[in-house]
Amino acid sequence: MATSTVENYLKHILLLSEGGGELVSMGALATSLSVVPGTATTMVKALADSGHVEHRPRQGVRLTAEGRRLALSVLRKHRLVETFLVTVLKMDWAAVHAEAEQLEHAISDEVLDRLDALLGHPDTDPHGDPIPSRQGKINSQVYATLATCAVAKPLRLVRITDQSAEFLQFAEQNGLLPGATVHVADRNLAAGLITLKPAKGPALALSLAAAGSILVQPAR
Amino acid sequence: MATSTVENYLKHILLLSEGGGELVSMGALATSLSVVPGTATTMVKALADSGHVEHRPRQGVRLTAEGRRLALSVLRKHRLVETFLVTVLKMDWAAVHAEAEQLEHAISDEVLDRLDALLGHPDTDPHGDPIPSRQGKINSQVYATLATCAVAKPLRLVRITDQSAEFLQFAEQNGLLPGATVHVADRNLAAGLITLKPAKGPALALSLAAAGSILVQPAR
DNA sequence: GAATCTATTTTGAGTAGTCAAAATAAATCC
């Protein structure tokens, strides 16, 4: 059995590599896992020995097929657990990430399957993050963000990629949940902000950085 | 935070000490945890340094108030998780022990409270094991077993103390679930077995050893 | 009151993961 440390390394490599393909630098991986770079190097070499990753010294890491399989299974657990915590236990969507970070390592495949069925086989979690299928398929569709989308067109909010509790709380307060309908009233590159008009509720201003972590698609 | 190893040691000490009071021998503890005796000694000394237990060299261990508090909280998580797995996810009651053994270390107090509410604040788990309250109170009532109870009197089945998957499967197959009504038709000390008559279903024979792991109380 | 048996403890060593700090390689600057 893979330890939870191994599972975390693989999941972070997957998330940092745009789906598993690109090389991930030791620095980025170390930062993402909150360890020092030397630790990441040491662990990645062990992961390479066990066949979970390919390590190109001085260049980065990449998942092997087996590593990717395991990483996707951890990600599936993480996101199904988040969904359960929000939809069944009615927990705050800003709090569930920390919980799922632990539970993803403690849940068996058997429990996961039953959770999946109980939830009606959802394909996204409460944040709009795609849930990998049992077979390891994951929706990798590329969406526009509020920083890059068309102005003055109706949009459906798809996903919030900034997982920080503060941002999620802010988003919820302003009705910015996946499924909500909005449009960008104005985008001012010079000032570095956009004005957003939700279908319901008052207009609000967002920095381009914040806008960039909200994914949308054309509505209707 | 206590590691899951520490949590397991404390929980096993609690379970082996009839509620936390009596001294538990290193041998019994080591067997219960599936480690060699030297390992148990080493860990118990560390646990004593951190104030979770009192170690009487050559005699045994006992929980401190703090150790007991922590052990009860782990036990509460274990049993509420088992209850959730059986009543919500409809899992086999013989399989949930292994699952809960992991999940008990990954569940936060916040999630636990919500699980408890979802389940309607149960006071026993699917096996009839008492669930400690949030405050650490636990029903320590002493029950008769099918090996010691009155013969030919109506009985209500209270609890199955043998947690092995085989025995639980056997019990379920024969309708021996907590709440079931039975009576002991005959007890033959010489042959070492009893004949049990469930309210519904055919009579069946049980060894005294097996009978001793089924707790009952007078029905009606 | 020794000799023996049994449970416990100690010792030495190994695995998994981590950090601090020094060494090294690669990229960038002049």
Next chain:
DNA sequence: GGATTTATTTTGACTACTCAAAATAGATTC
């Protein structure tokens, strides 16, 4: 092309377990 900056790797050390095997303390037997 040589010096400097930056990222990565290596080294040495530490924590939290764990086991095998030797040492020891008690209890039991003769």
